[in-house]
Amino acid sequence: MPMNETKPENLGGTNRAGQQIDPWKAFYVLLAGGFMTLLDISIVNVALPSITLNLGATSSQLQWIVASYSLAFGLMLVPAGRLGDVFGRRNLFAMGIGGFTAASLLCGVATSANVLILARFIQGGFAAVISPQVMGLIQQMFRGPDRGKAFGFNGASIGVSTALGPVLGGLLVSALPLAWGWRSIFLINVPIGLIVVPLAMRMLPAPSGERQKIRLDLVGVILMSLITLLAMLPLIIATEHASLEGAPWWMLGIAMACWVVFMAWEILRDRAGQVVILPRALMRTPSFVLGTAIGTCYFVGFSGFFVTLTLYLQDGLGFAPWQAGLMQLPFAVGGTIAAASSGKLLARKGRSLVIIGITLSLSCMVALDLTAHFAPQGQLWWLVPIFFFIGGLGNGSTISPNQALTLSDVPVESSSTAAALLQATQRIGTTLSIAALTLAFFVTLPLPLRGQAASEPGQVALFSAGFSNALHVTEVAMLLAIILGLVDRFRRRH
Known part of the structure; x- marks a missing residue:
């Protein structure tokens, strides 16, 4: 069905004026809001060296600038979903966008690293308010094949934001003066938010008259x-x-x-x-327990990698921000290709698909580890994108299929709680990943070299060693995820 056509059964309610909504037009508003929060996860990494120079951020403050967003996101997801059920998903979505926009403005005008950390924490909290409302409103507004189509477009927006974040961030940081380059990656959210909030209040379905009791x-x-x-x-x-x-x-x-x-x-x-965060019904579901453990281990290994990669490429090897961003593009391309075909492959391969995906991701990390030690610096511009494409194929074959398998045996009455808990554990895994990988990276560098660009071969070697140490953490976490995947595969077959 064309995007501008609407069947009566797909109408998900009325707006605050009592008019029937157009679900596809409302869906565009949801995409715009969700896209902002997803873009901010990846766009900030490429600006970290500039933030260090401009604000004088220490290595631990850099950890907090990235990790505070994921920490607040993970901790707020479960209660935010419940609040949307109580006060109305449209209201929580609009409030989330408004708060996220204000926090982005605070990030953009931050005068110190500590202010930026606080603003990032607030930003992550409001991003968590937005996320469950997007999923809930899609389910509310669509039925049948159109629901699958809407979820497909939402999944595609995740791939696009992942690909666009490092590239857009690199271009902005490279094109604008130091003080404004990194600030622009946050300030770009402000005009978008100012447009989305009134559109959300006008075009999204109004909440029902009944208000449930808050139970958290x-x-x-x-x-x-x-x-x-x-x-x-x-x-x-x-x-x-x-x-x-x-x-x-x-x-x-x-x-x-x-x-x-x-x-x-x-x-x-x-x-x-x-009301609980972790119902006993989920504890007794082996596929959920093992799938959550697999996803958490994978995110512990995968998420912080891009922070250390950016520091290595820019500070260690001297690549410009736009170059570092473009080198990461094949990862998103490979992920989009793999994610698009993972639905059909999952039906045939099951848990084996996830194991293959993590193995591809692990192969990418091992190849980058060897490259950091043995490949000539002048060859990295074409070697790294090749490895990233392979890693992207692995990533696209891992995250969504693992989510589907993890939730496959969950009781219907616990499905919303399980989905929110799975996302929360992944975000917490992301937070721990950033802390662990950046520790492994920075502990190799002497204090005078932190926040500074390498200027001689000996210093480049130290950055290479730090990047390799961070990759060791990634490799161990992904290997553990593979072992857990094999356990789940054996359990499913027997």
Whole structure:
């Protein structure tokens, strides 16, 4: 069906004026809002060296600038989905866009690294408010084949934003003066947000008259936040001190104790019939448990890689921001190609498809690791894109298929909770990945070299060693994901 045609059964409600909405026009508004939040995940990486120079950010502050967004995103996803059910998805979507726009403005005018960290945390929190409303409104507005088509277009926008982020960020940082180059990657969201908010209020379906009671597992959310922070802090403190010895690793033990308390709290609360983050029905579903573990390990290895890659290409090898952005484009192209065909392949290959995808991604990382040590610097401009294309094929064959397999056996009454929890664990994995990989990268560099570009062969070798150390973390995490995938494959066959 053409995009401008609408069947009566697809009309997802009325707007605040009581008029029937056009679901496809409303869908464009959703895409615009979701695209902003997705673009901000990848666009900031290429600007990190410029932020360091302009704001004098330390290595640990760089970790927080990237990780605070993912941290807030992951922690807010579950309660944000529930708030959308209570107050109306249109209202939460518009509020999320408004808050995200204001936070982007605050990022763009930040006068210090700490202000930028705070603004990024706020930005990530409002991005989490937007995300579940997009998915919920698509389900509300569409039926039958059009729902699949809408989800397909939404998936394509993820690939486009992933591809456009590093390229657009690199072009802006390269074309504009230092102080404005990195600021523009945040300020670009402001005019978009000012347009999307009124369109959302006018074109998206109004909430029903009934308002549900707010039921949230606040203790569970606090415990999840505490566990994540306790796992992150030793990594960030070690980066700040440039030594693994001075970090408070005992915090990891407290994080494990908090995890035990969290599990006990969730079980007791679920037995009492109250709202929980992790229902017992999900704990008893092996495909969900293993699939979530696979996705978390993969995101721990995959997400922080692009931060260290940008620092290596720009500070270590002297590539311009636009060059570093273009070199990452084949990754998004390969991911889009693989994701487009993964639906058909999943029906035939099942868990084997995910194992193959992670193996391709791991092969890309191993090839980049060897390249950092042995390939002449002048050959990197064509070697890296080839490896990235292979890695993109692996990424596109991993994330969406693993999500489908993870949720395949989840009880219907727990499906929304399971989807939100899966996304939350992936974002928390992203946060830990950024902290762990940047630690492995920076701990190799002497303090005077951090935030500075390499100017002699010996310094380039140090950057190569740091990048290789970060890749070792990625390789171990992906290898663990493959092992868990093999366990799930064996379980499914027997």
